[in-house]
Amino acid sequence: xxxxxxxxxxxxxxxxxxxxxxxxxxxxxxxxxxxxxxxxxxxxxxxxxxxxxxxxxxxxxxxxxxxxxxxxxxxxxxxxxxxxxxxxxxxxxxxxxxxxxxxxxxxxxxxxxxxxxxxxxxxxxxxxxxxxxxxxxxxxxxxxxxxxxxxxxxxxxxxxxxxxxxxxxxxxxxxxxxxxxxxxxxxxxxxxxxxxxxxxxxxxxxxxxxxxxxxxxxxxxxxxxxxxxxxx
Amino acid sequence: xxxxxxxxxxxxxxxxxxxxxxxxxxxxxxxxxxxxxxxxxxxxxxxxxxxxxxxxxxxxxxxxxxxxxxxxxxxxxxxxxxxxxxxxxxxxxxxxxxxxxxxxxxxxxxxxxxxxxxxxxxxxxxxxxxxxxxxxxxxxxxxxxxxxxxxxxxxxxxxxxxxxxxxxxxxxxxxxxxxxxxxxxxxxxxxxxxxxxxxxxxxxxxxxxxxxxxxxxxxxxxxxxxxxxxxxxxxxxxxxxxxxxxxxxxxxxxxxxxxxxxxxxxxxxxxxxxxxxxxxxxxxxxxxxxxxxxxxxxxxxxxxxxxxxxxxxxxxxxxxxxxxxxxxxxxxxxxxxx
Numbered sequence: 153x154x155x156x157x158x159x160x161x162x163x164x165x166x167x168x169x170x171x172x173x174x175x176x177x178x179x180x181x182x183x184x185x186x187x188x189x190x191x192x193x194x195x196x197x198x199x200x201x202x203x204x205x206x207x208x209x210x211x212x213x214x215x216x217x218x219x220x221x222x223x224x225x226x227x228x229x230x231x232x233x234x235x236x237x238x239x240x241x242x243x244x245x246x247x248x249x250x251x252x253x254x255x256x257x258x259x260x261x262x263x264x265x266x267x268x269x270x271x272x273x274x275x276x277x278x279x280x281x282x283x284x285x286x287x288x289x290x291x292x293x294x295x296x297x298x299x300x301x302x303x304x305x306x307x308x309x310x311x312x313x314x315x316x317x318x319x320x321x322x323x324x325x326x327x328x329x330x331x332x333x334x335x336x337x338x339x340x341x342x343x344x345x346x347x348x349x350x351x352x353x354x355x356x357x358x359x360x361x362x363x364x365x366x367x368x369x370x371x372x373x374x375x376x377x378x379x380x381x382x383x384x
Numbered sequence: 385x386x387x388x389x390x391x392x393x394x395x396x397x398x399x400x401x402x403x404x405x406x407x408x409x410x411x412x413x414x415x416x417x418x419x420x421x422x423x424x425x426x427x428x429x430x431x432x433x434x435x436x437x438x439x440x441x442x443x444x445x446x447x448x449x450x451x452x453x454x455x456x457x458x459x460x461x462x463x464x465x466x467x468x469x470x471x472x473x474x475x476x477x478x479x480x481x482x483x484x485x486x487x488x489x490x491x492x493x494x495x496x497x498x499x500x501x502x503x504x505x506x507x508x509x510x511x512x513x514x515x516x517x518x519x520x521x522x523x524x525x526x527x528x529x530x531x532x533x534x535x536x537x538x539x540x541x542x543x544x545x546x547x548x549x550x551x552x553x554x555x556x557x558x559x560x561x562x563x564x565x566x567x568x569x570x571x572x573x574x575x576x577x578x579x580x581x582x583x584x585x586x587x588x589x590x591x592x593x594x595x596x597x598x599x600x601x602x603x604x605x606x607x608x609x610x611x612x613x614x615x616x617x618x619x620x621x622x623x624x625x626x627x628x629x630x631x632x633x634x635x636x637x638x639x640x641x642x643x644x645x646x647x648x649x650x651x652x653x654x655x656x657x658x659x660x661x662x663x664x665x666x667x668x669x670x671x672x673x674x675x676x677x678x679x680x681x682x683x684x685x686x687x688x689x690x691x692x693x694x695x696x697x698x699x700x701x702x703x704x705x706x707x708x709x710x711x712x713x714x715x716x717x718x719x720x721x722x
Contacts, residue, residue, distance in 0.1 A: 159600070162600045162604060165604070166600070166603075169441065173438065176438065182438075184431060185435040186438060186439060190439065190655075193439055193442050193443075194438060194439075194442070196442050197438070197441060197445065200442060200445050200449070201441075201445060204445060204449075204596075204599060204600070204603070207592075207595075207599065207600075208600055210593070210596065211593060211596055211597065215597075226604075226608045227604060227608070229607075229611045229612060230604075230607060230608065230611065232611055232615065233433060233434045233437040233438070233611065233614075235408065235411075236429075236430050236434060237430065237434055239408075239411055239415050239421070240415065240420075240421045240426060240427060240430040241421070243421070243426075243428075243430035243431050244427060244431060245427075245428060246424050246427065246428075248425065248428065249424060249427075249428040249431075251625065252425075252428065252625050252626065253621075326526075326659040327439060327652070327653045327655060327659075328435035328436065328438070328439040328653070329431045329432055329435035330432050330439075330617070330650065330651065330652055330653075331650075331652050331653070331657065331659060331660045333659070350424075
C-alpha cells in the first residue's frame with residue numbers, strides 16, 4: 153500500500169494549524185479560548201506555523217520517506233482540536249463551568265480573592281470581588297453604599313439566593329480558558345423573574361452591603377447577546 | 385507523464401478522504417441527534433482542550449525551532465567544550481540559564497532533549513528543563529503581579545524562584561547521574577533515533593533543509609503528547625469540581641498535596657498559573673507555592689511529553705523527588721512566613 157510522504161503530511165498539518173489559528177483570529181472565535189493578554193501567542197503561532205509549513209513544502213521533492221501506519225495514528229492527534237470544534241461549534245464556558253471551577257462551595261464574589269484594581273478602571277466583577285472582601289477594600293477602590301454600576305454577565309448557578317434574586321457571573325482569563333476564574337455578584341431583582349441559567353443580562357443598579365457582601369440592587373435588567381469577548 | 389502507480393494511488397486517496405469525511409459527518413449528526421453539543425460539560429471540555437492546544441502548540445514550535453538551531457547551527461566543538469566542563473559547573477549554570485529562555489514548560493522539553501543528545505551533561509540538561517519554566521522573567525513577573533495586591537509579591541517570587549531552582553538542581557543531580565543513552569528514549573517509530581527524516585538531509589544538503597527536518601521531527605513528536613495531555617486535563621477539568629479539594633485546606637500537608645494534584649490535573653501554563661493560585665484564598669500560602677512550583681515540573685501534558693522524551697524510570701524518579709521536595713519546601717515556606 154502506498155502512503156504519502158512524511159513531509160507532505162507534516163506540511164499539510166502545519167499549514168492546517170496555521171489556517172486554523174488565522175481563522176480563530178479573523179472570526180473573533182479566539183476570544184472563546186485565549187485571554188486578551190496572550191492573543192499575541194496565536195498571532196505568533198499563525199505566522200510561525202505558516203513558515204514552518206512552507207519549510208516542509210520545500211523538502212517534499214528531496215525527501216523520500218513515506219509515513220507509516222503507526223506514525224499516521226500519532227499525527228492524527230493534531231486534527232483532534234479542529235475536529236472537536238467542528239463537531240461542537242460555538243462551545244463556551246457557562247454556569248456549570250463556573251461551578252466546576254469555583255474553589256469554594258458557593259460561586260460568590262465575597263468568598264474569593266481579587267487583585268487590587270488599577271486606578272481609573274471601570275468597576276466590574278473583579279473590583280466588586282475585591283471590594284466585597286472588606287469595607288476597607290471597598291473604600292480603597294472608592295465603592296460605597298449606593299455606588300452605581302452596570303454589569304454584563306450570565307446567570308450562574310446558586311443555591312443560597314433568596315426568591316427573585318440570582319447571581320450574575322463572568323469569567324476572567326489570564327492566559328487561556330484553562331485558567332479562567334469565575335467571578336459572581338449576587339443580584340437583588342426589583343421584580344421576581346426566573347431567568348434561566350446562562351442567560352446573558354445587562355444589569356444596572358447600585359451596590360449595597362447585605363449580610364457582609366456587596367449585592368447589586370438592580371434597577372434595570374435587560375437580556376443581551378453574549379459579548380464577542382465573553383471574558384474579562 | 386502519469387505513472388501506473390499514480391493512477392492506482394488516486395482512487396485509494398479519494399476513497400480514504402471519502403471515508404474520513406463520511407465518518408466526520410456521521411459523528412456530527414450523532415452528536416446533534418443526542419444533543420451532546422448542548423451539554424455544558426461537553427462544551428467545557430471542547431473549550432479547555434482547544435484553549436490548551438492553541439496556547440501551547442506555538443511554544444512547542446518555538447522550542448522545536450530553538451532545538452533545531454542548536455542541532456544544525458551550533459558547531460560540534462561548542463558542545464565538546466561544554467561537555468568537558470565539570471558537572472558542578474554545568475549544573476548550576478544550566479539551571480540559571482533558564483532565566484534567558486522565557487518560554488513555558490512545553491518549549492523547554494525539546495530543547496533539553498537536544499542539549500543532552502548533543503553532549504551537555506544529562507544533569508545539566510534536566511536542570512535546565514526543570515528550571516526554565518519557573519525561573520524565567522515572564523513567569524516571575526506574573527507571579528509578582530498576581531501577589532503584589534496582597535503585599536506578598538516579593539515573598540512569593542523569592543519562594544518560587546528559590547524552590548524551583550533547588551528542585552531543578554536536585555532532580556538534575558539525581559536523575560542526570562545516568563548517561564544520556566540510559567536517559568533518552570529512542571524514537572523507534574521514525575527514521576532515525578532522533579526522529580529526523582534523513583532522506584532529505586544527506587551530506588552536502590544545505591543546512592536549512594536539515595533545520596526544517598529537525599524542526600518538524602521535534603514539533604510533531606512532542607506535539608502529539610501535548611495534545612493527549614491537554615485532552616485528559618480538559619476532561620478532568622470538565623468532570624471534577626475543584627471544590628472537591630477544598631476540604632483539605634485546613635491541614636498544611638493535605639492542602640499542599642491537594643493543590644499539587646490540582647496543578648497536575650489543570651496543566652496550566654506557568655506564565656499564568658499565579659493568577660489561578662492566588663484565587664485559592666482558603667488554602668495556606670505554602671500550599672499555593674507548592675501549586676506554583678509543582679505544576680511547571682509535572683502535569684498531565686508534561687507527563688506525556690516526558691514519557692516521549694525520557695525512559696520511564698526518569699519520569700518515575702522525577703515524580704518521586706519532586707513530590708516530597710515540593711511538599712517539604714512549601715511547609716518550610718509556610719513556617720518562614722508565619
